Amino acid sequence: MEQPVDYEWLPTKCASCKKLGHTAASCKHAPDVVKRMKEPQTQSSKDLITAGGIDTAIPGTPSMFCKNNRRTRLIQTFHMILMEFCNILSWNVRGMNKKNRQMAVLEVCRLNKIGIGALIxxxxxxxxxNDVMTSTFVGWNFYSSSILEGRILLIWKANLVKIDILQESDQLLHSRVRLLGRNHDFCLSIVYGSNNLETRKLLWSDLSTVQRPIKPWILLGDFNVVFNMDDRLGGRPISVKEMExxxxxxxxxxxxxxxxxGPAYTWSNKQDGGARIFSKLDRVFTNENWSDTFPLASAFS
Known part of the structure; x- marks a missing residue:
């Protein structure tokens, strides 16, 4: 006889030491900047902290919102890069045609002082x-194309940065970012990988040969692939082939x-009980030049 077990919640897991039962905010092994953070309960305009001199709203772990008197996990997961001059947001918004979704994206950008947004x-x-950007995102520039539309939309504050597009495909948008009034420029790559292994090979080929006229480089987004054996909870076991x-x-x-x-997993199939699957599909990568140029930059999800 087999008895199915439904897990309606997961134990609290520290993002710093990876142990259960506490958060990074109270972990004795966490960096000092994390220990100063206040553990937010729900995402709101009051959940503001100061990290490295930057006021920003950090989403809860997990992020929650109220809908029909239920606490429901947010559909979207995003990464936020905190920098001294210009914060970067990467967010799989899963649709932005409705006005309320557009306003939600704009509010997240406002609360977190985002200068560059990669909307996936x-x-x-x-x-x-064009209608969305001109009517809602006043003061923002943007880039999309017939290749990228519906998949990646890059937005940036016109008074903070200038962006030149260097390369694009339906899985990658590569650009050069110039911080206005600052000496430090960098290359930024936004990724939205295919969920097909063979098609995704084109992404790895592009990333292997991408040109970087400026040495500091950051790439982030939804890679749609796992990198480690513990990047999935539930569902079919991870194979070596899918990580190869x-x-x-x-x-x-x-x-x-x-x-x-932040949370160990960035995606869920939102199924109930034993059918629920969690995966880590969204990531942030940087090169050594980035770390040397922006040593205080930090990433949250």
Whole structure:
């Protein structure tokens, strides 16, 4: 006889030491900047902290919002890079055609003082992109194309940065970022990997040959692939084959994963009980030049 077991919650896991029963905010092994953080209960405009002199709202772990009198896990997961001059947001918004979703994105950018936003899976195409940007995102510049539309939309504050597009495909947008009034520029790559292994090989090929006129480099987004054996909870076991291409790219030594504070998993199939699956599909990578140029930059999810 087999008795199915439903797990409606997961134990608290520290993002710093990876042990259970406490958070990074109270972990004695966590960096000092983490210990100063106040553990937020729900995402709101009051959940503001100061990290490295930057006021920012950090999403809860897990992020929650109220809907129909239930506490429901947010559909979207995002990464936020805190920098001294310009914070970066990468967010799989899963649709941005509705006005309330557009306003939610704008509010997240406002609360977290975002200067550059990589919006993934917007499902917004054609003239709708221009309509959304001109009506809602006043003061923002943007880039999309017939290749990228519906998949990646890059937005940036016109008074903070200037961005030049260097390379694009339906899985990658590569650019050069100039911080206005500052001496430090960098290359930024936004990734939205295919969920097909063979198609994703084109992404790894592009990342292996990407040109970087400026040495500091950061790449982030939804890679749609696991990198480690513990990147999935539930569902089918992770195979070596599905990680092989990612590991071959990592072996080139072009970039290393940036330590990110936040939930261990960035995606869920939102099924109930034993059918629920959690995976880590979103990541942030940087090269050594980035670390040398922006030593105070930190990543949260």
């Amino acid at each position: 899976e917007t499902k917004t195409k054609g003239n709708k992109i 291409d990612a590991h071959q790219w990592l072996a080139l030594g072009m970039a290393t994963e940036m330590k990110t504070l």
